[in-house]
Amino acid sequence: MSIKAFELVPAIERIKLMSDKARTQEDTKNLFDNLKKCIFVLLDRMSGYMWQKFIHRNHFVVHYTIEEKTSTSGKTVFHSDKQGHKYLAVKKPINQLKAASALNRIMVLCDNTLILLNMFDLEPIVSGAKIKGVTCFCINENPAYGNPFSVEICVALKKKQLQFYTVTEDRLVHIRDISVSEPAVALGLDGSFVCVALSSQYCMINFETAHIQDLFPFDGEQNKPLILRISREEFLLSGPSALGMFVTSDGISQRPPLQWSENLINQHQKQAIPFQGGTYLGNFDGRLFIASGKEIYSLVPVAWEKQIYRRFQQQAAFIEFSQQNFDEARELFKDGQVDVQEVISLYPKLLPTNTSFTRSIQPLHEIADINQLCRGQDSLLTDYKTFLRLYLEDIRGTKEAIGFKQEIDIALLKLYAEVNSPELIPLIAVDTGCDLKDCVDWLEKYNRYHALALLYKYHSENDKALHIWTRLVNGEIKDEAFPGLQFVIEYLSNLTDHELVWKYVDWILEKDPENGVKIFTERPPNEPQSERLRPDIVIDYLHRFPKAVITYLEFLVFQKKMEKEKYHTHLAVLYLDSVLQLMKTNNIKKEEIDIARSKLRHMLQISNLYRVQLILGKAKEQEMHAECAILYGKLEEHDKALRILVHKLKDFGGAENYCIVNSQGKDPSYRKRLFHALLSVYLDPSYEHKENLVKPAILQILPENWSVNLLSQFLNRNVRKSLNTCRTTRIELCNRAFGDSSFVRYPNGVVTHVHCAKNKHICPVTGKLFSTKRS
Amino acid sequence: MHLVKITTVQTLEKDLKVIILGDYAVGKTAFICRYIEGKFKTQEPTIGAAFFLKQWGPYNIAVWDTAGGERYTGLSSFYCRNAGAAILAYDMSNSMGMKLDLMTPESRDITLEEGKKLARELNENIDISKLPSDPYFETSSLNGQHVNEVFEFIFQHCLPLTEAQRKAAFEKNSGTVELTEKDSTKKSCCSK
Known part of the structure; x- marks a missing residue:
């Protein structure tokens, strides 16, 4: 269909549909008109598997008002206001929702139960009236009894029965039952007649007389039965081969069937059904609304004159196109709202292979394809391709592209792949319409392997994506766009399929253990725990890659702050081992050892969880005094620690620092005890002869309130010695x-x-x- | 090639519904087209059903063309409802495809006698002897042979016209309204 008889005008767009709590994909299930305002009642239903995980099939009813306006330029626009939303505490999705505006009630069918809600606060009505075992229901828009304070409905029950009720504000009054031969799946009501789709055929039933007239059978597996009351005593039913069958209450047809051409239906699907089962089309007092998973649109008829004018524009567009007047052609394609498939179809192989598109029945042009126009001139061919690329880029994401996302994206992908455009990757990476079926061969043909892998990734074919990247890294295939191993590591570190992660870990770590370990250390922060990525399993695995183990343990200990003795001891041992290793190596720079040792000391200092004795034994063996000092500290053998600091290392500052560090977070008296210990070390006569020069430092740290007597011996000795020294020098x-x-x-x-x-x-x-x- | 099955007229006083039934590609649409438009056209397969109006004196007659395709078999009985007459169309030769104009005595599969016999059997409920002829016609849409006779036979039986009315009807002879025209009128209705 090249001429658009209807235009889609957004009525409620996605952003507005998203209620703060209900970030779900919504279906509209009912709309109705109220004094030039339509009040929308929307049904939020969880669809799309992504979300189900987080918001376990929660169901919301959202209430909108929609106001139709005509803008100064003559276009129809809609203004919508959200009135409120209500969470229904039900596990199953809502199947049907109808508004009875006269009663201020909404009828909701959910989990086979029909209930009534107040239209304004969306609360269930007080009386709690409900009908159970219902498969579907229908409101009589041409009531048989005509009581203005009630609404007549027919419900189909699971047990091969139809029931008729009148609904008042708080009651459901049962009128009569009619048995049917099979369970009913769809209903339409008018006057005393109910048109029913049973599981294999349609019937017309007069519920006053209970007379049942069979209409015609349908293939319930292929076609979903559809009953639409179109006027008084007349219904439109979906028949075989996409026929729209008109049936009157008398069970006869007064009009020939409507043929909904495949194309037309297809087009609607593309506009309105981006995912299966999530669509709704409703006619509300002459306003036709279509709901997709994302938006609600109104179908606004286009004036006939405008259609004719567009037809001229379209034909002109193709003439300009054939003469390479590309700017004019582009404007006319857009203004004339040419079906973008008409344009793409001029380029061989650019339409999706599974397309059901056929060119307009009344031809818009006589161009076979661009090859015919170019007659082998390559530069011209390039110009034509550039034109298409610019045109598609221009309309992509705009109103003109609605319903053709797949066609446009696939054509762009093919064009980009051919010329190795930098646009190729962005096209594939985010929200792409490109499917695998068409694009895989094409991308392979032009060696756009990285793009191909990204496309697999987009379609959740992670294994295939990884397989390609493996080959790229291994150099079996080449693609300049591929960023390298780092990219694969990053990808794996974000991959939620842990089985698959393991499949490639080996290969990555063999290639690059130091970066490869990021697969385990840079997991998404909110990733749920999994048995496959339990730290113990990872550590066991990483055994072969010493540096990787260290990095991983550092991650567990310092970043994840895991308080497990095993990890802390393991890390300390590995640090120590690497120091020892360095010490054994000849010609190693001192700095390197220093760095390794300071890492070890840092670890020994900040952690309290490792097995001190184990480390201490080795440290003593190697005369690693600084480490020993820390370890003694951990064992609270402060005297030993301080002796090492003062006498072996002569690190007096360090000794004081030791006292401060080791008393942190403890009782103030603990710090005093430490300093006292330090003092004792300093005052120990066995080391005196070596230490005399430092005594003034000691004097400074002595508390002022200590009696001189306590220190007289020490002071005497020292004063004398100092004097002597002073004199002799x-x-x-x-x-x-x-x-x-x-x-x-x-x-x-x-x-x-x-x-x-x-x-x-x-x-x-x-x-x-x-x-x-x-x- | 056309059998006419006549039932008691159930329609409203002024109207008659005539339906044509028969296998796929026997030429039902071409047959109606020959009658309505007076010329032969090759036809695309009918989808579902089509509908033509014909004036017969003061009466409006709806001629329903049905699709012979197998997937539409379920619809035939639905479209037959309330029909005053049905035309059962078949191909006289299963091998030859088309119709009386192509027929040679050798290529015939069903003889004239067999056809007439079937027509009588189908019309058991009415007195054949009162009919002007057997309700059986062998026609050609290509050259128009016997086509008008079929319809006049039916119309005259169901809605008899006086001689004067018939004359008037033939003078006008433009009482058909084609569906496609009707459709476009409707379209402009919608867009106003």
Whole structure:
């Protein structure tokens, strides 16, 4: 269909449909008109497997008002307002929803039970009236009794029975039953007649007289029966081969059947049914609404004159196209709203292979394809292809493209793949209409392997995607667009199919253990736990890759903060091993060892979970004093630790720091005890002879309130020693220290600075005169 | 080639519904087309059913063409409901495809006698002797042979016209309204 008799005008778009809580894909199930305002009642139904995981089939009824306006440019626009939404505490999806505006009630069929809700607050009515065992129901729009304060309905029960009720504000009044030969699957009501689709045929039933007239059979497996009341005493039913059959209440047809051409139906599906079973089409007082999973549209008829005008535009567009007046052609294609498939079909092989598209029955042009127009001129062919690319890019995602996403995306993919366009990857990566069927061969043909893998990924064919990337990494195939191993690692680290992750882990780690381990360490933060990725299993596996194990354990210990002795000990042991390994190696730079040791120390210091004795034994063996000090600290053998720090390492700052670090978070007295221990170490006479120079440092840390008596011995000894040192290292004359290697010695043994020896014949201390004669 | 089955007229006083039934590709549509438009056209297979109006004196007659295709068999009895007359069309030779104009005595599968016999059997409930002829016709849509006779036979039986009315009817001879025209009128209705 090239001429559009209807235009789709968005009525409620996705953003508005999304209620804050109900981020689901909604179906509209009912709409009705109320004083130029339609009030929408929407049914939210979970569809799309992605969401089901998180919002276990929750069901919402959402209430909208829709106002139709005609804009200044003559276009019909809709303005919608959400009025409220209600969560129905039911496990099953809602099957049917109808509004009885006169009663301010909404009838909801869910889990085979028909209930009534208040239209404004969406609460169930107080009386709790309901009918059970219902498969479908229908409102009589031409009531047989005509009571304005009630609504007549017919319900089909599971047990081969139809029941008639009048519905009032709070009651469902049973009128009569009619038995049928098979369970009814669809209903249409008018006056005293009910048109019923049983499981294999349609019937017309007069429920006053209970007379049943068979209409015609249908193939229930191929076609979903459809009953639409189109006017007083007349229904439109879906017949075989997409026929629309008119049937009156008398059971006869007064009009020939409607042929819904395959194309037309197809087009509707593409516009309205992006996923199966999620569509709704309803006629509400002359307004035709179509609901897709994402939006609700209104079908607005296009004026006949406009259709004719468009036809001219379309024909003109193809003439311009054939003469390479591309700008004009593009504008006309757009203005004339040419079915984009008409344009794509001019390019051999660019339409999807499974397309049901046939060119307009009244031909718009006489062009066979672009090859015919180009007659072998390659540059012209390129121009034509460029034109299509620009045209498709132009309309992609716009109103003109509604319903043709797949066709447009596939054609673009093929064009991009041919010329190796950088646009290819973005086209595939996000929300693409490209299916596998058509694109796989094409991408392979042009060696766009990375794009192909991404397409597989998009279609959740992860194994196939990974297989291609494996071959790319291994160099079996080549594609410049492929970013490299890092990309695969990142992909695997985000892959939720853990079985599949394992399939490729080996290969990755053999290639690059250090980066490969990111598969395990850079998992998505909210990924659910899985047995396959349990840390113990991963560690066992990584055994062969020492660096990878360390990285993984670091991840567990430092990042995940897992408090398991096993991991902490393991990591400490591995750190220690790597230090020992470095120490054994010849010609290794000291810095390298230092770095390794500081990593080890850091680990030993911050963790309290590893087995200290195990590490300590080895550290002692290797005389790794700093490490030993930390380990003793962990064992609370502070004396040993401090001795090592003070005497072996002479790291006095470190010793003080030790006291602070090891007393953190503990009782203040604990810190005092530590400092006391440190003091004892300092005061230990067995080390005195070596340590005398540091005593002033000790004096500084002594608390002011300690009695001198306590320290007298120590002080005496030290003062004396210091004095002696001081004296023996100073010059008598000026009482200054030696500053130079050269000095003057007088014959009487007095030594002075060179500059102090003013007269070499007179001793400056004793004043003795020495002979001036040189002997 | 056409048997006419006449039932008691059940339709409203002024109207008659005539339906043509028969196997796929025997030429039902071509036959109706020859009668309505007065010329022969090759036809696409009918989908579901088609509908033509014909004026017969003061009466409106609906001529329903049905699809012979197998998938539409379920619809035949539905479309027969309330029909005043049915035309059962078949191909006189199963091998030759078309109709009296192509017929040679050798290519015939069903003899004239067999056809007449079937027609009588189908019309057991009415007195054949009162009919002007057997309700059996061998026709050609290609050259129009016996086509009008079939319809006049039916119409005259179901809705008898006086001689004057008949004359008037033939003078007008433009009482058909084709479906496609009707459709386009409807379309402009919708878009107003």
